[in-house]
Amino acid sequence: MPPPQILHGIRVLELGDYVSAAYCARLLADYGAEVIKIEPLAGDSARRHGPFPGKRPDPERSGLFLYLNAGKKSVTLDIAKPRGRDLLDALIRKCDVLVHNYLPRELEALRLRYEDAQAVNPGLVFTSVTVFGQEGPYADYKGYAINATAASATTHRIGLPESYPLAMPYERGDYWGGLNAAPATMLALIARRRDGKGQHVDLSAVEAMNTFCNGMETILYMESGAVPSRRGHRVQNLYPYTILPCKDGYFALIIANQHHWDRFVELMGSPAWSKEPRYQDRYKMGYEYPDEVDAFVKPWLAKHTKAELWEMCQSRGIPWHPAQRVDETLRWDHLKARGYWQQVRDGSGKAWTVPGPVAQMSRTPARPFGDAPRLGRHTDEVFGGLAKLSKAKLAALKRAKVL
Amino acid sequence: MNDFPLAGLRVVEISQVWAGPQLCSCLADMGAEVIRVESALGTDFGRFSKVERSPLRAFLELHRHPRSRDSYISINLGTAEGHDLFREIVRTADVFICNIAPRAMEKLKLTYEHIRPLRPDIVMATISAAGLTGPRKDLVGFGPSVNAVAGSDSLVGYPETGDLMSSYWDPDPVMGVAGAYGVLLAIYHRQATGEGQLVDLSFFEVLTGLIGEAMLEYQMWGRLPALRGNAHPVMAPHGVYRADGDDAWISIAVKTDQEWRGLCKAFQRPELADDPRFRTFDLRRKNRAALHALIQEWSRQRPPDEAVKLLQAHGVAAARVMTVGDAFLDPHDAYRRTNITVLDNTITKDQITYGIPWRLTRTPGALRRMGQPYGIDNVRFFTSMLGLPESRVQDMAKRDVLK
Numbered sequence: 002m003p004p005p006q007i008l009h010g011i012r013v014l015e016l017g018d019y020v021s022a023a024y025c026a027r028l029l030a031d032y033g034a035e036v037i038k039i040e041p042l043a044g045d046s047a048r049r050h051g052p053f054p055g056k057r058p059d060p061e062r063s064g065l066f067l068y069l070n071a072g073k074k075s076v077t078l079d080i081a082k083p084r085g086r087d088l089l090d091a092l093i094r095k096c097d098v099l100v101h102n103y104l105p106r107e108l109e110a111l112r113l114r115y116e117d118a119q120a121v122n123p124g125l126v127f128t129s130v131t132v133f134g135q136e137g138p139y140a141d142y143k144g145y146a147i148n149a150t151a152a153s154a155t156t157h158r159i160g161l162p163e164s165y166p167l168a169m170p171y172e173r174g175d176y177w178g179g180l181n182a183a184p185a186t187m188l189a190l191i192a193r194r195r196d197g198k199g200q201h202v203d204l205s206a207v208e209a210m211n212t213f214c215n216g217m218e219t220i221l222y223m224e225s226g227a228v229p230s231r232r233g234h235r236v237q238n239l240y241p242y243t244i245l246p247c248k249d250g251y252f253a254l255i256i257a258n259q260h261h262w263d264r265f266v267e268l269m270g271s272p273a274w275s276k277e278p279r280y281q282d283r284y285k286m287g288y289e290y291p292d293e294v295d296a297f298v299k300p301w302l303a304k305h306t307k308a309e310l311w312e313m314c315q316s317r318g319i320p321w322h323p324a325q326r327v328d329e330t331l332r333w334d335h336l337k338a339r340g341y342w343q344q345v346r347d348g349s350g351k352a353w354t355v356p357g358p359v360a361q362m363s364r365t366p367a368r369p370f371g372d373a374p375r376l377g378r379h380t381d382e383v384f385g386g387l388a389k390l391s392k393a394k395l396a397a398l399k400r401a402k403v404l
Numbered sequence: 405m406n407d408f409p410l411a412g413l414r415v416v417e418i419s420q421v422w423a424g425p426q427l428c429s430c431l432a433d434m435g436a437e438v439i440r441v442e443s444a445l446g447t448d449f450g451r452f453s454k455v456e457r458s459p460l461r462a463f464l465e466l467h468r469h470p471r472s473r474d475s476y477i478s479i480n481l482g483t484a485e486g487h488d489l490f491r492e493i494v495r496t497a498d499v500f501i502c503n504i505a506p507r508a509m510e511k512l513k514l515t516y517e518h519i520r521p522l523r524p525d526i527v528m529a530t531i532s533a534a535g536l537t538g539p540r541k542d543l544v545g546f547g548p549s550v551n552a553v554a555g556s557d558s559l560v561g562y563p564e565t566g567d568l569m570s571s572y573w574d575p576d577p578v579m580g581v582a583g584a585y586g587v588l589l590a591i592y593h594r595q596a597t598g599e600g601q602l603v604d605l606s607f608f609e610v611l612t613g614l615i616g617e618a619m620l621e622y623q624m625w626g627r628l629p630a631l632r633g634n635a636h637p638v639m640a641p642h643g644v645y646r647a648d649g650d651d652a653w654i655s656i657a658v659k660t661d662q663e664w665r666g667l668c669k670a671f672q673r674p675e676l677a678d679d680p681r682f683r684t685f686d687l688r689r690k691n692r693a694a695l696h697a698l699i700q701e702w703s704r705q706r707p708p709d710e711a712v713k714l715l716q717a718h719g720v721a722a723a724r725v726m727t728v729g730d731a732f733l734d735p736h737d738a739y740r741r742t743n744i745t746v747l748d749n750t751i752t753k754d755q756i757t758y759g760i761p762w763r764l765t766r767t768p769g770a771l772r773r774m775g776q777p778y779g780i781d782n783v784r785f786f787t788s789m790l791g792l793p794e795s796r797v798q799d800m801a802k803r804d805v806l807k
Contacts, residue, residue: 136739
């Protein structure tokens with residue numbers, strides 16, 4: 002018998018183009034929710050994003066789409082058409098959660114504000130996940146991931162002081178929105194258990210990042226007016242807090258208590274410089290002359306490989322790690338042994354390896370991801386079942402380009 | 405209706421630094437009764453970093469992530485008497501969050517095997533670098549350095565030079581959010597079935613989940629993804645552009661033709677919309693260098709807020725690259741932020757702080773108390789919650805059992 006799934010019986014309607022809402026719904030699907038992804042007739046834009054095998058575009062083989070939508074059902078529906086909009090209500094009636102990433106003005110135009118959906122289904126948890134949230138002066142601002150990381154003060158801190166700031170990699174700002182929307186949705190499902198009533202969950206990626214990433218720096222700013230700025234490969238902190246090159250790549254010397262640093266100095270053979278008074282105060286070393294200390298450390302690092310450094314540090318309880326390349330992470334025996342990776346097949350049946358669920362649970366493990374759906378693969382099943390449309394009606398709606 | 409979806413839930417917490425404390429704040433803000441247990445053995449090194457404190461460290465410790473707890477108590481887990489007390493508390497708890505290294509868990513007899521017999525239906529969540537199983541489960545590390553091993557750090561840098569930049573800002577908060585999702589799933593399951601379980605959270609697994617696309621690029625292209633700065637594999641323009649002002653920058657991303665035409669209008673260059681270099685999605689991507697120069701030329705003459713406002717008025721996704729201070733002073737941010745009165749002994753003024761970014765409109769929760777000094781609730785907790793006579797509590801304090 003397969004293990005029980007926590008969200009078995011929870012039906013999620015996803016109206017989420019690209020990353021943020023789709024990632025939230027995938028996280029819910031991982032633990033057993035039935036996710037119905039509503040795509041426009043042209044398909045989710047992630048289908049056109051790639052990466053594609055051999056760089057040949059194919060809407061059924063886009064890597065980003067596969068990763069975000071594994072295990073979901075895909076239906077096509079034009080909700081801008083009145084008939085389509087009515088059919089959406091028929092699905093809303095049968096769902097527990099709706100997750101979307103529309104702006105307030107778009108919801109208004111679609112008659113899909115929370116109040117509209119609630120009138121159809123009072124028990125619905127209606128989760129909005131956008132860059133700026135549903136309320137406030139920028140609520141109707143468009144935003145992609147790069148705008149989210151910019152507005153949440155992370156971009157300004159990454160890169161060289163004399164060069165342009167760097168955004169966090171890939172669609173990180175959008176993942177932030179989706180990741181936060183998942184626990185927020187769970188809280189609304191927990192609250193619903195008491196009285197059967199749903200509610201509106203309004204999630205802003207910028208607000209989540211500001212709150213969770215900047216708490217300490219914001220208080221510092223209020224007290225002193227100082228803001229953290231770009232420091233290149235390091236962060237201004239007690240020495241060391243940096244990524245430095247070694248023999249075959251980079252090594253991250255990040256966070257050290259005094260005993261970690263002492264052990265590292267010992268590991269380097271307690272060189273003469275390390276005994277000078279100038280190199281005892283790690284506050285000064287980090288804030289006033291970190292380059293000078295780097296110049297001593299780098300030649301020693303250059304003599305060792307990432308693997309050697311990792312072993313030497315870890316065996317001494319020094320919490321430092323190599324900056325692995327993604328291929329090294331994919332091959333790493335530890336994650337394999339944990340059963341972390343999942344296999345997802347693309348539209349041609351070829352399987353690809355993708356990162357697994359966020360939590361390993363002893364009694365109710367995440368379900369295998371399953372495959373990403375072909376565009377509209379479940380249209381007949383979902384509308385025939387939940388909206389009770391006959392075959393003839395389905396065919397007519399397809400001819401009218403509603404489905 | 406109660407504002408607090410987690411009212412009635414009792415959580416015991418042993419956690420340190422950031423990820424675990426943040427997770428428990430999320431539960432506490434939402435109404436769980438959280439008992440924060442600290443120990444002089446060093447269950448939170450942040451509390452004991454006397455030598456290594458930056459000037460405002462003591463102040464910040466009180467405000468950052470350990471907020472909203474109902475009780476801040478201290479127990480010396482190295483003593484038999486202290487351990488017995490802790491076990492008494494666990495017997496009354498629904499959830500136990502343990503955010504210390506797996507080896508320390510063993511040493512302090514805090515593993516699931518130790519805890520479960522005391523309360524068979526407990527939800528126990530552990531947060532560690534590598535998880536509780538697998539060949540490298542004993543790796544020591546903190547969020548930012550784990551980001552390096554996961555592969556994320558190999559993706560942030562300047563393509564012009566190939567240098568990697570430190571981008572450490574979000575690993576701990578990402579873990580805190582993902583961990584909360586895992587815990588809430590387990591709570592949801594327990595409410596339905598009465599069953600507890602172990603939620604094994606690994607920094608590696610959560611962080612790797614945010615770079616699935618890079619893992620697929622490697623597999624699908626047969627080569628490692630190159631550093632791309634702020635460029636996007638699909639969107640162009642997509643980047644950070646200099647604005648008028650000291651270290652002032654804005655982020656802009658364009659995906660659709662409609663957005664592109666909006667940008668041309670905002671620039672008052674309608675002829676660009678049909679420029680043969682930029683007319684379509686594919687052409688813009690091919691000619692992204694020319695596009696970048698053109699945008700840079702426009703943006704550098706304009707103050708960032710003005711440029712963003714103008715672009716957004718034309719439907720273009722843009723945001724200022726904010727410092728922590730900019731973000732805090734921003735009107736949108738201020739609109740969504742919480743102002744609270746601090747209820748503690750150390751700070752007597754109103755404190756403006758980031759509130760709860762998971763906006764549940766019907767059951768919003770509340771920030772109930774700011775962080776408190778170590779062990780401040782010992783007497784109240786042990787007399788009223790465990791029913792011990794005050795004289796015994798004083799005596800235990802004298803004998804360093806409550807340390």
